[in-house]
Amino acid sequence: MIQKIAIVPYVTYGRLAQAGYDGHLNVFKKKRSAVLKENLEAAISEEKWNIEVIVDVNHGDLQGLQREGVDLFLIPEGAATYADYENIDKKMCFKLNQDEYENGTVGRIIEYIRNF
Numbered sequence: 001m002i003q004k005i006a007i008v009p010y011v012t013y014g015r016l017a018q019a020g021y022d023g024h025l026n027v028f029k030k031k032r033s034a035v036l037k038e039n040l041e042a043a044i045s046e047e048k049w050n051i052e053v054i055v056d057v058n059h060g061d062l063q064g065l066q067r068e069g070v071d072l073f074l075i076p077e078g079a080a081t082y083a084d085y086e087n088i089d090k091k092m093c094f095k096l097n098q099d100e101y102e103n104g105t106v107g108r109i110i111e112y113i114r115n116f
Helices: 032-047 062-067 098-103 107-115
Strands: 003-007 052-055 072-076 092-097
Touching: 003 032, 032 052, 032 098, 032 107, 062 098
Parallel strands: 003 052, 003 072, 072 092
Antiparallel strands: none
16 A cells, blocks of 8 residues: 655756746746645545655655655656656656646546555
8 A cells, every 4th residue: 555655846957946847937826746735635635545745855866765665656747757767666656647737636646546
């Protein structure tokens, strides 16, 4: 059973800071990974599962997260190009489509967890 899920946000590195596809130009709007996390936590609590959801602050260090006990990685399509999958079981990696990441849709993720 899954105990811990990590969302790997899709970011790019700018001159002095991280920026990119996880945030918005509107500073009052939540990051996409934060919305996805909230929606996923709500769905998990409805299912009465005891699963912790975190947002990866290391941006793609899947091996490090696996050592910390992460059982499932949620990876947006764009981030999948730079995430290092070496030594990671592909079953532990769930590729988020554009709608799931942009809008925080979690239906397909919940179904994957049920069948894990």
